[in-house]
Amino acid sequence: MTYQFRKIISLFFIISITIFSLVVSYNEDNIDNLAYVVALGIDVSENNNLKLTFQLSTSQDSGSEGGSSSQSDTSTLTTIEAASIDSGINLLNSYLSKKVNMSHCKVLVFSEELASRGISREVFTLMNDIEVRPTSNVIICRCNAEYFLKSSKPVLEKLSARYYEIAPSSSEYTGYTENITLGMFFDALNDDTRECSAILGGVNNGEIKASNATIPNSERDSSYKANETSITNATNIENMGLAVFSGDKIVGELNGIETICHLIITNKMEKCNITIANPFDEDNIMDLGLTARKKPKINVELINGTPYISLDVFLDATIYSIDQDANLLDNENIKIIEKYANSYMSDQLYRYLYRTSKVLKSDISGFGKYVTKDFLVLKDWKEYNWLANYQNSFFDVNVDINVQSGHLLMST
Amino acid sequence: MNGNAVFRTNLIVIPIALIGLLVSFLCVIPKISLYKIFPILGNGLNETFFSGITNIYAFCGISYIYFLMPLLKDKNDFSKISYIGFAISSIYLLLAIASVLLSLSDAYVIEEISDMYLLIRSVEFGRFFQRPDALFFFIWVLSLMAYVTTILFLITFIFKKISNTSDRTPMIYAFAIILFVASLLPANMAQVRFLDNVIAKYVVITIIFIFVPIILILANLKYKKINLNNSTKGEISNDLSI
Numbered sequence: 001m002t003y004q005f006r007k008i009i010s011l012f013f014i015i016s017i018t019i020f021s022l023v024v025s026y027n028e029d030n031i032d033n034l035a036y037v038v039a040l041g042i043d044v045s046e047n048n049n050l051k052l053t054f055q056l057s058t059s060q061d062s063g064s065e066g067g068s069s070s071q072s073d074t075s076t077l078t079t080i081e082a083a084s085i086d087s088g089i090n091l092l093n094s095y096l097s098k099k100v101n102m103s104h105c106k107v108l109v110f111s112e113e114l115a116s117r118g119i120s121r122e123v124f125t126l127m128n129d130i131e132v133r134p135t136s137n138v139i140i141c142r143c144n145a146e147y148f149l150k151s152s153k154p155v156l157e158k159l160s161a162r163y164y165e166i167a168p169s170s171s172e173y174t175g176y177t178e179n180i181t182l183g184m185f186f187d188a189l190n191d192d193t194r195e196c197s198a199i200l201g202g203v204n205n206g207e208i209k210a211s212n213a214t215i216p217n218s219e220r221d222s223s224y225k226a227n228e229t230s231i232t233n234a235t236n237i238e239n240m241g242l243a244v245f246s247g248d249k250i251v252g253e254l255n256g257i258e259t260i261c262h263l264i265i266t267n268k269m270e271k272c273n274i275t276i277a278n279p280f281d282e283d284n285i286m287d288l289g290l291t292a293r294k295k296p297k298i299n300v301e302l303i304n305g306t307p308y309i310s311l312d313v314f315l316d317a318t319i320y321s322i323d324q325d326a327n328l329l330d331n332e333n334i335k336i337i338e339k340y341a342n343s344y345m346s347d348q349l350y351r352y353l354y355r356t357s358k359v360l361k362s363d364i365s366g367f368g369k370y371v372t373k374d375f376l377v378l379k380d381w382k383e384y385n386w387l388a389n390y391q392n393s394f395f396d397v398n399v400d401i402n403v404q405s406g407h408l409l410m411s412t
Numbered sequence: 413m414n415g416n417a418v419f420r421t422n423l424i425v426i427p428i429a430l431i432g433l434l435v436s437f438l439c440v441i442p443k444i445s446l447y448k449i450f451p452i453l454g455n456g457l458n459e460t461f462f463s464g465i466t467n468i469y470a471f472c473g474i475s476y477i478y479f480l481m482p483l484l485k486d487k488n489d490f491s492k493i494s495y496i497g498f499a500i501s502s503i504y505l506l507l508a509i510a511s512v513l514l515s516l517s518d519a520y521v522i523e524e525i526s527d528m529y530l531l532i533r534s535v536e537f538g539r540f541f542q543r544p545d546a547l548f549f550f551i552w553v554l555s556l557m558a559y560v561t562t563i564l565f566l567i568t569f570i571f572k573k574i575s576n577t578s579d580r581t582p583m584i585y586a587f588a589i590i591l592f593v594a595s596l597l598p599a600n601m602a603q604v605r606f607l608d609n610v611i612a613k614y615v616v617i618t619i620i621f622i623f624v625p626i627i628l629i630l631a632n633l634k635y636k637k638i639n640l641n642n643s644t645k646g647e648i649s650n651d652l653s654i
Binding site for chain 1: 447455456
């Protein structure tokens with residue numbers, strides 16, 4: 001066999017393998033053959049099975065132009081009752097003309113009813129699925145998941161997938177929720193130093209809940225949870241607050257300001273607004289923009305087996321609302337505002353900490369990791385059982401807010 | 413298989429793999445929590461330092477250093493190459509283990525590849541580049557190919573020496589087929605894990621820490637004996653000539 005002949009044969013083999021591998025890929029997993037799920041809702045059915053709602057991206061998604069699109073013309077919803085997620089997908093595959101693909105699923109919505117029974121089986125199954133991204137958001141909705149997805153109407157986006165992708169990122173500038181992903185939820189679920197939390201979702205129909213009417217003006221805006229806000233618009237979904245878990249079961253909810261406290265403690269707060277009573281006019285309010293100056297200093301000591309948690313928080317504040325007679329160039333005035341802001345945030349942090357420890361009994365802030373250094377071996381740590389002991393904790397909170405200035409107007 | 417082709421391939425693939433590993437470590441830094449090293453003694457003193465001594469198997473790459481000597485053009489570079497190779501491998505092993513242990517929860521079963529893959533899956537480079545795992549997988553396949561070709565090269569090299577054959581080209585096909593078939597033999601991942609964690613682990617540890625030192629000691633004794641015999645013969649012949 002000559003060298004030339006061997007070269008031709010080798011070339012022939014390489015080209016054949018390349019061509020055939022490309023042809024197989026074209027036939028099997030082509031974009032035309034796949035039905036992309038952009039959101040998955042999981043409820044409990046009347047027969048105690050899972051009720052799965054798949055929001056599938058339609059071909060119009062990429063082609064729709066102009067104006068805001070509604071649920072009906074960008075995606076389609078299909079609901080299936082099945083014993084498990086995978087059997088539900090299987091059933092959907094037999095029903096649809098295309099193969100269901102979960103690789104673009106942005107949101108996993110669990111109903112509160114299912115979350116109160118425990119969702120570890122579903123979470124482990126989803127993490128075990130190679131198509132489902134660990135970066136998909138986990139939402140616990142205060143209604144059923146099917147209604148939540150039905151009510152999802154992207155207002156400023158054309159694509160449902162893009163809407164779901166961008167919506168949770170509002171936490172970066174509001175602090176009213178946290179961008180919690182499946183991977184983060186799974187990690188917390190398997191961690192014995194903390195408990196899980198998830199985004200709290202709901203459907204807003206524009207009604208103001210009667211319970212909110214009793215809350216003082218200065219605290220009302222941050223006391224809302226999902227589906228309680230005072231937004232008047234067509235029925236749509238909203239994410240506000242956090243769902244608190246103990247193990248894999250939901251045990252409570254956090255409202256806007258409690259979520260801000262949670263983000264401050266876990267060093268995830270980027271930017272948020274708080275409203276305090278105006279120190280110069282008790283009948284009025286003052287808005288402050290908060291950013292973290294440095295990482296909070298957390299120390300956890302075990303005193304006779306009881307956790308004593310000391311927390312030092314360092315924040316910078318910018319004054320947003322300004323009155324006609326305001327003078328923010330006077331150092332005394334700044335000191336008074338700082339004192340008010342420190343007192344307000346300190347109260348809120350105490351309220352959050354005692355609520356999570358004494359009422360919800362769930363360490364979603366992850367204080368447990370600061371105690372592990374006091375144990376030499378894992379056996380002792382497991383025997384101590386931090387998650388059960390968190391409810392006995394006592395707290396010492398120090399807040400240091402540095403009020404910088406107003407935005408543009410310093411003195412009027 | 414020409415040795416040069418293998419070395420050149422490795423020269424291209426290894427820097428890519430090292431850069432990939434470094435980038436993946438940098439990406440998971442925000443997820444890293446140093447508190448995960450506590451409780452500091454883990455499952456206990458005995459488990460960590462005595463039962464866990466077999467974990468030194470992680471450094472099984474050292475065994476390849478033994479095959480380096482006959483392949484070097486300049487034998488004096490052996491120690492330098494060994495030290496550099498050992499240092500680079502150790503640093504990258506540490507980076508890989510640190511990124512897995514300090515960022516993943518205990519629920520993940522610690523293995524060499526799947527954990528790194530799971531780690532990369534949870535990383536996003538902004539909203540535009542959301543699937544770095546595909547790139548990781550590509551680099552991993554390249555690295556694996558480089559590794560298999562090196563192994564195949566060493567096998568045929570040793571077999572050529574043992575069998576004293578002049579041409580090792582036919583051996584390459586035979587060993588490639590054997591390797592391929594052997595890789596298909598395990599029925600499931602549990603068997604693969606058993607082969608890797610039990611069989612290969614103890615075989616490699618035995619070779620590196622028991623078998624090779626014994627060979628080196630015996631070789632040294634033989635070398636001394638031959639030298640001694642030669643010098644005695646030399647002295648006798650000198651005496652006779654006088």
